[in-house]
Amino acid sequence: MTQSILKGSSKSFDRKDWSSAYQNVPEELTNSKLKIIKGSVPSTLKGTFYRNGPGQLERNGQWVHHPFDGDGMISSMKFVNGEVLFSNRFVQTKEFKEEVNAGKFLYRGVFGTQKKGGAITNAFDLRLKNIANTNVLKLGNKLLALWEASNPYSLDLKTLETHGESNLDGILKNKEPFSAHPRFDPGHFGSKRIVTFGVKTGPKSTIRLMEFSNEGDNSGVLLSDRKDTFNGFSFLHDFAITPNWSIFIQNAIDFNPLPYLMGRKGAAQCLSSKNNSKGKFLLIPRESGKYAKESPREIDAPEGFVFHHLNAWEDKEELILESIFYNDFPSIKPNENFKEIDFNNYPEGILKSCKINLYSSKVELKTLSNQCCEFATVNPLYQGLPATHSWMASTENKTGNAPLQSIKKLNLKTGEECFWSCAPRGFVSEPLMIPEESLVEDQGWVLTIIWNGKKQLSELIILNAENLKHQATLELPLAIPHGLHGSWVEE
Numbered sequence: 001m002t003q004s005i006l007k008g009s010s011k012s013f014d015r016k017d018w019s020s021a022y023q024n025v026p027e028e029l030t031n032s033k034l035k036i037i038k039g040s041v042p043s044t045l046k047g048t049f050y051r052n053g054p055g056q057l058e059r060n061g062q063w064v065h066h067p068f069d070g071d072g073m074i075s076s077m078k079f080v081n082g083e084v085l086f087s088n089r090f091v092q093t094k095e096f097k098e099e100v101n102a103g104k105f106l107y108r109g110v111f112g113t114q115k116k117g118g119a120i121t122n123a124f125d126l127r128l129k130n131i132a133n134t135n136v137l138k139l140g141n142k143l144l145a146l147w148e149a150s151n152p153y154s155l156d157l158k159t160l161e162t163h164g165e166s167n168l169d170g171i172l173k174n175k176e177p178f179s180a181h182p183r184f185d186p187g188h189f190g191s192k193r194i195v196t197f198g199v200k201t202g203p204k205s206t207i208r209l210m211e212f213s214n215e216g217d218n219s220g221v222l223l224s225d226r227k228d229t230f231n232g233f234s235f236l237h238d239f240a241i242t243p244n245w246s247i248f249i250q251n252a253i254d255f256n257p258l259p260y261l262m263g264r265k266g267a268a269q270c271l272s273s274k275n276n277s278k279g280k281f282l283l284i285p286r287e288s289g290k291y292a293k294e295s296p297r298e299i300d301a302p303e304g305f306v307f308h309h310l311n312a313w314e315d316k317e318e319l320i321l322e323s324i325f326y327n328d329f330p331s332i333k334p335n336e337n338f339k340e341i342d343f344n345n346y347p348e349g350i351l352k353s354c355k356i357n358l359y360s361s362k363v364e365l366k367t368l369s370n371q372c373c374e375f376a377t378v379n380p381l382y383q384g385l386p387a388t389h390s391w392m393a394s395t396e397n398k399t400g401n402a403p404l405q406s407i408k409k410l411n412l413k414t415g416e417e418c419f420w421s422c423a424p425r426g427f428v429s430e431p432l433m434i435p436e437e438s439l440v441e442d443q444g445w446v447l448t449i450i451w452n453g454k455k456q457l458s459e460l461i462i463l464n465a466e467n468l469k470h471q472a473t474l475e476l477p478l479a480i481p482h483g484l485h486g487s488w489v490e491e
């Protein structure tokens with residue numbers, strides 16, 4: 001792997017290299033010591049890097065229709081004295097165990113996977129399969145595999161064994177949605193918190209906003225809990241926080257459930273962006289902030305569809321929200337094979353900022369970078385505060401849609417960029433920024449798992465956060481499909 005190559009070339013990848021990552025993970029490993037291929041592991045990195053993503057994508061010759069329908073597998077990489085120990089476990093959800101026993105898919109997937117037998121077999125089967133594949137979070141003494149449409153699954157922090165579906169000791173109702181996008185408050189009210197939500201949607205949508213302690217003996221204790229109801233259908237995957245606000249974008253989308261009911265499409269394939277319609281910013285006051293107990297505010301948002309936010313912060317009467325905008329809701333159509341998609345036919349993710357005036361409701365939209373990106377992050381100590389630096393997964397080329405092959409550092413104030421690239425045969429995943437104790441904003445390390453198409457295996461990459469200089473490459477003993485989200489737990 002080399003620093004930035006093929007910049008500006010029209011084609012930086014071979015689709016077969018990209019799609020070759022989509023395989024069933026064949027086994028579960030325990031504390032397997034990773035081979036350092038290049039460089040060295042910084043001794044200051046002490047903790048565990050947890051990742052979640054689809055680990056099983058095919059049963060009895062049938063592939064999922066979309067990788068997001070794959071069963072969750074947790075990987076953990078424990079950093080000890082310059083070495084890294086790797087373990088992985090499939091999340092043993094009830095539905096996963098049933099399908100393993102049956103040797104075939106018994107449930108439909110939200111993103112279009114159908115049971116064999118066509119529409120007749122699938123029509124009116126509205127059971128949800130908890131695939132626990134989206135993120136992994138340490139909450140109190142629990143390790144949770146998250147999937148936003150239902151309760152999380154609780155796992156053993158060390159062994160990753162599945163304990164079972166968790167209602168968080170009675171906080172959640174049975175099957176209550178619990179987001180896969182917690183936000184880590186670095187201490188806006190004196191101590192660290194985890195802020196998260198669940199959304200129940202229909203003609204009206206109710207957001208339950210929960211804040212948990214994330215520090216000391218109280219870690220995992222629910223500190224505040226509020227529910228607010230809004231008009232309209234909501235698809236809320238992520239949100240952002242500032243000291244006083246939690247900020248959602250209610251995308252302008254239509255949901256036509258008929259093809260889902262009739263067994264022809266998955267539920268998410270029935271979503272589409274409403275033409276020429278604006279979404280809404282839903283601003284919910286945080287319970288410890290200065291607007292606590294006030295009603296939420298709703299402000300018109302720019303056109304576009306947003307899955308993920310980078311960060312948000314406050315500047316007097318303005319809120320600034322940085323998000324990745326798509327022109328439309330991207331979904332894989334019923335007759336398409338996800339491994340053969342033409343990236344040019346899918347909208348690209350563009351990082352933009354919205355300056356929202358709380359009093360005039362005026363919104364100023366600004367593009368931060370025209371290069372397609374996903375999985376953007378700031379230094380976790382700057383969550384909710386004005387950050388200068390951001391890190392993200394980006395395409396190799398400056399324009400157009402393509403797989404993510406570079407890690408990019410973007411200075412949000414000057415626009416200055418630097419890159420680490422594994423093109424043409426490597427593909428990156430979500431970068432995680434681990435700050436150093438120096439508290440200089442961009443000092444620390446960036447961790448990411450890449451798919452090495454040439455070697456047909458996954459690698460753990462460590463980069464210097466300040467300049468994206470390569471620090472270390474460690475070979476994983478398994479081929480892991482392109483994943484979703486993860487987290488870092490200090491030793």
Ligand SMILES: [Fe+2]
Pocket residue numbers: 181237238307308485
């Ligand atoms: Fe996400």
